[in-house]
Amino acid sequence: MIERSHVGQRMSQIVKHNGVVYLAGQVGEGDTVAEQTRDCLKNVETLLEEAGSKVENILQAVIWLADMDDFAEMNAVWDAWVPEGHAPARACGEAKLALPKFKVEVIVIAAC
Structure with a gap:
């Protein structure tokens, strides 16, 4: 069974299937990469x-930065957030995000 929450025309914010949670890409507010992260x-x-x-149940995270020059600033926030011993598989790359104001987007897959 597939469960969807916060369903819109284009995407769902949460999709659950077989004990796995898939989140849509999340962006944040703020002027800096640290604030947005x-x-x-x-x-x-x-x-x-x-x-x-x-x-603690995150299996994988994909992080998109509008500018890889912000990698260290984003990582400082990320490293403080991830519980010790629970780092997920992770990738980070540079991409043009949906709106120019966005500096970072995080996509997560987690176990239930």
Whole structure:
């Protein structure tokens, strides 16, 4: 069975299937990469909790940065957020994001 939450015409924010939670890409508010990263990770936490999961259960994260020069700033926030011993498989690359104001987007897959 597939469960979807926060369903829109284009995407669902949460999709659950066979004990796995898939989140849509999360972006955040703020002027800096650090602010946006903190905000989008807060969104990830909220959605995982709603789906019956948690940060410790993240299996994979894909992070898109509008500019790889922001890699260290984003990582400082990420490293403080990920619980010790629970780092997921992760990839990070540069991409043109949906709106020019966005500096970072995080996509997560987690176990329930």
